[in-house]
Amino acid sequence: MNRTDIEHFCRNLDWNLLFSFMIIVEEEGVTRAASRLLVSQPAVTNSLKRLESHLDCTLVDRSASEFTLTPTGQIVYEECQEIYSAVSRMAGVLRTVRDEVTGHVSIEAPTHVETPILDAALVRFHKSHPKATLSIKVVTSGDVITSVKRKNASCGLALVTERPAGLEYEVIYRERFALYCGYGSDLFGRNDITLEEICHQPYVTFPTDIVGGELHNFTLARQKYGINSPPVGRSYHLEELRRFIEIGIGIGPHPVHVAQRFVDQGRLWQLTAFDDLPVFELCLVTNPRTRLNHAEKAFIRILQEEIAKIPLPDRSY
Numbered sequence: 001m002n003r004t005d006i007e008h009f010c011r012n013l014d015w016n017l018l019f020s021f022m023i024i025v026e027e028e029g030v031t032r033a034a035s036r037l038l039v040s041q042p043a044v045t046n047s048l049k050r051l052e053s054h055l056d057c058t059l060v061d062r063s064a065s066e067f068t069l070t071p072t073g074q075i076v077y078e079e080c081q082e083i084y085s086a087v088s089r090m091a092g093v094l095r096t097v098r099d100e101v102t103g104h105v106s107i108e109a110p111t112h113v114e115t116p117i118l119d120a121a122l123v124r125f126h127k128s129h130p131k132a133t134l135s136i137k138v139v140t141s142g143d144v145i146t147s148v149k150r151k152n153a154s155c156g157l158a159l160v161t162e163r164p165a166g167l168e169y170e171v172i173y174r175e176r177f178a179l180y181c182g183y184g185s186d187l188f189g190r191n192d193i194t195l196e197e198i199c200h201q202p203y204v205t206f207p208t209d210i211v212g213g214e215l216h217n218f219t220l221a222r223q224k225y226g227i228n229s230p231p232v233g234r235s236y237h238l239e240e241l242r243r244f245i246e247i248g249i250g251i252g253p254h255p256v257h258v259a260q261r262f263v264d265q266g267r268l269w270q271l272t273a274f275d276d277l278p279v280f281e282l283c284l285v286t287n288p289r290t291r292l293n294h295a296e297k298a299f300i301r302i303l304q305e306e307i308a309k310i311p312l313p314d315r316s317y
Contacts, residue, residue, distance in 0.1 A: 013054060015083070020047040021059065022080040028067045085151040089291060103295030104133045108144045109157035110214075112238040113282060114258050115173050117315060118157070121303040128302070132295040140207075140236060141214045148285050154296040155303075156285040159214050169283040172307055174316040176277040177218050177253045179227070180268045184248025188269045195273045199226045202250035204233035204241060209253065217278035218253060225274055242268070257317035279316075 024033040024044065034041040052059050059073035069077060105125075122134070139147070144156035149167060163169050179198065181187045187197065208214040209231075222228075233244040238258070245252045246267050254268065256277065262268040284303060292300070307315075 017047050017051040018080045021051050025077045102131045103293040105296050105299045106154050107136045108139050108147050108153045110141050111138050112255050112258055113157050117172055117306045121306045124302050125299045148287050151290045155300055158285050159280045160283040168286045171281050171283050173282050174279050175255045176279055178256050178277050179251055179271040179274045180245055180254050181251045182246035182248055183267055193273050198271055198273055202232045203229040204244040204250035204252040205231050207234050221276040221278050
């Protein structure tokens, strides 16, 4: 398409049709989409037909027994998500264009992020911009990267083993994971625990402790030692996983620097017979294509400044 054709296409494309199509896909059908959009089912069906006519392609496979997108429909849906993200963020950007100290910063992070670097950044940001608001959503590291890539989060904190293109990564700290038992375990307090005993213990862990998961290197390390029992308990949240470990449901992994205070309190006990502790990098993840409001820019800048204050060896736990 030449420039004239592209301009004509953009000028005549109705965003409402794209929005309706996105809702149809999310609701997996016209009926539920109509209920969500508060319009009639024929109106939604007509919107879909008009969009297909404008794009000159079929978006939904009507021959399938269940709601199914065509390959073209999947591409259009993903583009709709990008457009919706940009439009929805525009309101926030416009609200803060005249006032740096207002706006909202949405951060996504895994459950176990503990570092004075982040704490210092949050305190500085709040004191510098008391009218701005913050939210931290706990998700998996994989979800963090996906959300930042889709521009749904201002920034993210994630355990990074692979670095998908298009995003920027800055190491906040490095951490190691070890195996622990709790005060409810027969192994608790013992310094003579053998690897054979560890291998016969019930195991609890994160759902991401699998080959190809976010804890891939830890999974390989424990499998090398023969620790392969199917987990009897799982949780995405470190607090609930720690509960399993403490009361003796099973042994399980914990970041060493996070676990230490619970060891000092007599609640956890490190199993030192497992001494292959893979190193993970917890990174600040940002998307250079995301249009940030002033508060978001300020928070990211402050966090980067706090990171830069400490040499990497001193933020390797």
